[in-house]
């Protein structure tokens with residue numbers, strides 16, 4: 001049996017916050033705003049996994065009104081989601097993600113993001129792909145007001 005899920009998430013870029021994407025801290029003059037650490041990539045992956053098993057979204061599992069998740073490490077949230085996936089009897093077929101960010105350049109950080117995601121999803125790195133695009137200075141990502149990420153996941157059992 002196979003199941004597919006997709007995820008999409010956006011966080012605002014602000015001064016005075018660290019920029020954490022895919023479990024990696026990036027050097028930048030702004031960071032993402034959120035109730036948690038605002039890791040837009042891990043959130044979209046979590047949503048894709050939850051979608052694939054018909055379990056709603058991360059807001060349902062980790063409400064942003066719950067103080068327990070204030071400044072939460074999104075790697076821990078994704079680990080919890082992956083436990084749900086495993087309990088449903090699935091493993092990773094493959095995962096493909098795109099980060100939309102005008103700056104900073106993601107390419108130098110992508111190998112480490114891939115390593116972290118592969119550890120969290122207990123799958124070989126060859127099953128995980130992370131891409132980035134600038135959106136050519138257009139829209140909120142192009143104006144550097146925020147960063148967006150999308151993901152598609154295939155689960156198998």
Ligand SMILES: Nc1ccn([C@@H]2O[C@H](COP(=O)(O)O)[C@@H](O)[C@H]2O)c(=O)n1
Pocket residue numbers: 100101102103104105106107108131132133134135136
């Ligand atoms: N934040 C980003 C955006 C893009 N890249 C890499 O640059 C390539 C070209 O970007 P375009 O938006 O002009 O298509 C893209 O394919 C990525 O490899 C990046 O590293 N970080």
Ligand SMILES: C[C@@]1(CO)OP(=O)(O)OP(=O)(O)OC[C@H]1O
Pocket residue numbers: 009033034035036037038039043058059060062063064065069070071072
């Ligand atoms: C992760 C949670 C919970 O801390 O908060 P945020 O960091 O604001 O992230 P978002 O993608 O808006 O929604 C999920 C939330 O419930």
